Amino acid sequence: MKRLAPFLVLLVLLAAGFNLATLLQGRTDGWSRRGQSDNVLSVLLGDGRRLFANHFFVQADVSFHSGYYPSIFDQARAVKDTRHLTAKEGDAAHEEHEKQMNFLGPPRDWIERFGRHFIITEHTHLEGNKEREILPWLRIAAELDPQKVETYTVAAYWLRDLGKVKEAERFLRQGMLRNPNSCEILFELGRLYYEADHNAARARKIWDLALRKWAEEETANKEPDPLKLDQIAVNLSRLEEREGNLSRAIQLLELAKKAAPHPETLQQQIDDLKQKLATPPPT
Amino acid sequence: MPSKTMEPIVETRNLRVEFRAQNAGQPKKVAVKDLSLRVCAGEVFGFLGPNGAGKTTTMNVLLGFVNATGGAAFLFGVNVREPIARQRIGYLPELTYYYKFLTAEELLRFYARIFRIPRAEADRRIDELLKLVELESARKRPIKTYSKGMQQRVGLAQALINDPDLLILDEPTSGLDPLGRMKVREIIQRLKNAGKTVLFSSHELGEVETICDRVAIINQGELKVEGRVADLVAQHQANLEKIFLDIIGYQPQLSA
């Protein structure tokens, strides 16, 4: 009996532990959401994963610039803007970005002067299919923070540019699952269908949905980005114009005018379309 | 009996060692007070005293671990502050710890390298010493696998690697079984016969009486008595143990 005593005690403790666990299970559900998540990273990091996601998104930007990047001290002075990641040369976003990236300035002392021999001091962007190098960071960022919409749109932009249309679509659809009301992801998906697949009907459907989502956000007082409305409406307008639906194209440009930074440019385009509409087609 | 020259191998002149007190405001602790000793070549010299008497501190000064506050100490006529003073000595500490990740052979090779002993000569000595201390079969095993007795024997081997003219042994038989103690005594006797000088501290007074030529007894940092064992025994008409107890002022408790 003496020999069995330790085992009996162990058995009793195990039984007590099991009973306690079943009793507490229901109560602990209300303590925290973290343990119920199906995502390992959510369980491990909680909301802190967003910080990590942001770090990896920035890492993608660093990679895009081949290591030439402002420090947190330089960034504190600059306006935060990542539109350059999907901007073409000549775009306003690109021009603004070029200005901001002149952060180095002349060296303040001999230490800084000498130290620049060991770092990258030239502002470049990845090109020639090397943009693929930013993709792993975007993938990781998306895993850590699936609600960061920009991750999906930037990754999809570059995947499309690299000719990986299927991967882009899959990634955007993944983003849509986690962000069903995101007009940005819908816009990017539409762009994929239109520019890569040349499927105007499908693109139209998606962009129409994107417009509806934008309107829903506005109705719900969530203050969606007006530039997004401009972007969706203008692109949809171009599609309609090419498909011959000029009235619809004009309607969309009128809608875009409300949000456009330069409405006079759009007004000019509206006038051109109205003239085209008024002129009968040659027989 | 080897002839003794007048030049002392070990000499301290009014050696004084003070340590700062643990707590502020308390006076300094004087570990060694004006100690003057001479150990001549070819002698086996016993250094005795109760715990805390200053034996280890004196040895620490001779070995350069601690700087003397006053006075001076010399080995082979060279001030102990010079590293060259330790070129011809071998030292066996009381607590024998060596690099546990090394084998006995590697340890001896390391110390041989410090003494700049040529490779071939070092190999010969390592073989000889490992045979002497009976560690041949364990030479390739890391020291962490050794028993205390084996570690003590490795210690003896490293103390002899440079064929020293002076051996300083701190409690060499401490922790050894009777067989081990006998072997250590045999080694000391062999060294004496070869004309080496041995300075050792021990609490085994019977052992000291048997093998030492001269002894010094210190208590509370002061030298109380120094001389040949035979002379001291004749002078005090008692054995060394009784002399030791008288000097440290021990009064036996009479049982009721």
Place this chain on the structure above:
Amino acid sequence: MNTVLAIAGVVIKELYRRKDFYVLFVLTAVITLLMGSVSFFNDAEIVRYVKEIALLLIWISALVIAIGTTARQIPAEREHRTIFPLLAKPVTRAQVILGKFAGCWLACGLTLIVFYLFFGVVSGSREHHWPLLNYCQSLWLQWVMLGVVVAFVLLGSVVFAAPSSNATISFIVVLGILLLGRYLNQVALQQPEPLRSIVYGIYFLIPHLEWYDVRDLIIYDQHLVGWLDCALATLYASVYMALLLFAAWLVFRRKALNQ
């Protein structure tokens, strides 16, 4: 020199007989290979993230080995009492300091060679080109930086009794310099006096270890650092190594080693 090299040899033997190096190497290798085996968007040509992760792990591992190994050298000798039979030989305390430094630094060098070989194999297998000069230069600069770190930690080990406190403080200081050393002058400009002068003083006093971190040049296939600049950086590090080792000797030679 003979004594210094003998002591250094013992340090190196200790490193490869302890498990630290193997654990860190295996960890680095496993994480790198795992990350390398992940397919991102079915693109097998993506390579920079693997290089970035591998080099980050190499830097972390090298720092752990450098600081961990060095921090325990002198305290372990004292705690295990192996310093007594050593100093009972004709060995000066300066030789002990130099020997420990040489051993730890050489051990770091050997570690780096193994890690960089692994890195070269992994990155070369994806990129199909080996910029050997760049790798060698990066290895050299990192090794030289670790020399300063080892000297700093050795000074700490004769000041602090506990290896853990020394290691913690050293990690914080080294990481602080690596991450912020470059920007202290900017931080100083934003402070009012007298804080500005203090921060500026620190900026000029600290060894600028961040110069030696040329990972970005490797990851982004950039140019080599000029050889003159490399030589000047080596000289700069050597001066700091000498200063720190001298300070360590000044402290160590006064320490009483009571048994």
